[in-house]
Amino acid sequence: AAGVIQSPRHLIKEKRETATLKCYPIPRHDTVYWYQQGPGQDPQFLISFYEKMQSDKGSIPDRFSAQQFSDYHSELNMSSLELGDSALYFCASSYGTRNTEAFFGQGTRLTVV
Amino acid sequence: GDSVTQMEGPVTLSEEAFLTINCTYTATGYPSLFWYVQYPGEGLQLLLKATKADDKGSNKGFEATYRKETTSFHLEKGSVQVSDSAVYFCALSEAQGAQKLVFGQGTRLTINP
Numbered sequence: 680a681a682g683v684i685q686s687p688r689h690l691i692k693e694k695r696e697t698a699t700l701k702c703y704p705i706p707r708h709d710t711v712y713w714y715q716q717g718p719g720q721d722p723q724f725l726i727s728f729y730e731k732m733q734s735d736k737g738s739i740p741d742r743f744s745a746q747q748f749s750d751y752h753s754e755l756n757m758s759s760l761e762l763g764d765s766a767l768y769f770c771a772s773s774y775g776t777r778n779t780e781a782f783f784g785q786g787t788r789l790t791v792v
Numbered sequence: 793g794d795s796v797t798q799m800e801g802p803v804t805l806s807e808e809a810f811l812t813i814n815c816t817y818t819a820t821g822y823p824s825l826f827w828y829v830q831y832p833g834e835g836l837q838l839l840l841k842a843t844k845a846d847d848k849g850s851n852k853g854f855e856a857t858y859r860k861e862t863t864s865f866h867l868e869k870g871s872v873q874v875s876d877s878a879v880y881f882c883a884l885s886e887a888q889g890a891q892k893l894v895f896g897q898g899t900r901l902t903i904n905p
Contacts, residue, residue, distance in 0.1 A: 721895035
């Protein structure tokens with residue numbers, strides 16, 4: 680069965696650079712969630728989209744932005760990268776937003792040097 | 793805000809031992825409760841869930857019961873295997889709201905042969 684696809688799997692950037700992470704949800708899933716997991720930490724919710732509109736916002740820095748496109752894939756744009764942005768970034772998708780299971784991708788590991 | 797507190801790790805057990813990983817939560821309303829498992833280098837996989845008080849979630853020999861009176865959702869398995877070695881996350885989401893998840897800090901479980 681198709682799963683959530685994230686690209687790239689690994690990314691190395693220098694401080695102050697920008698990065699774009701992509702997420703391709705399971706076919707027919709209309710909701711996407713982004714989470715950030717720092718080293719040894721629990722995943723923290725960043726932002727979510729339902730039907731291409733932002734549906735919820737968590738602890739996402741102002742330097743980050745995201746959107747969901749007409750084909751339901753989503754991109755997380757990160758600018759002015761800092762060392763503390765080094766983390767595993769997960770995307771999850773679901774069909775609808777209520778009482779439905781979210782399926783996670785394998786994550787993008789971002790390292791800022 | 794809502795929060796999840798998990799048993800401190802790491803936890804090391806011998807094969808066939810009994811496992812308990814404690815999880816308690818603080819939430820307004822009646823959240824849904826989840827256990828996710830993360831194998832090395834992989835994304836988060838839903839292990840089991842419960843959506844209302846006294847529900848028991850079960851999967852692959854693991855069980856957890858939603859206890860509203862003690863605000864707990866402890867994970868148990870009667871006989872663990874080496875392949876159960878992973879990081880386990882307890883999480884909650886608002887019962888009728890968006891599916892964003894609030895995670896506990898994770899418990900690293902290692903099973904020795």
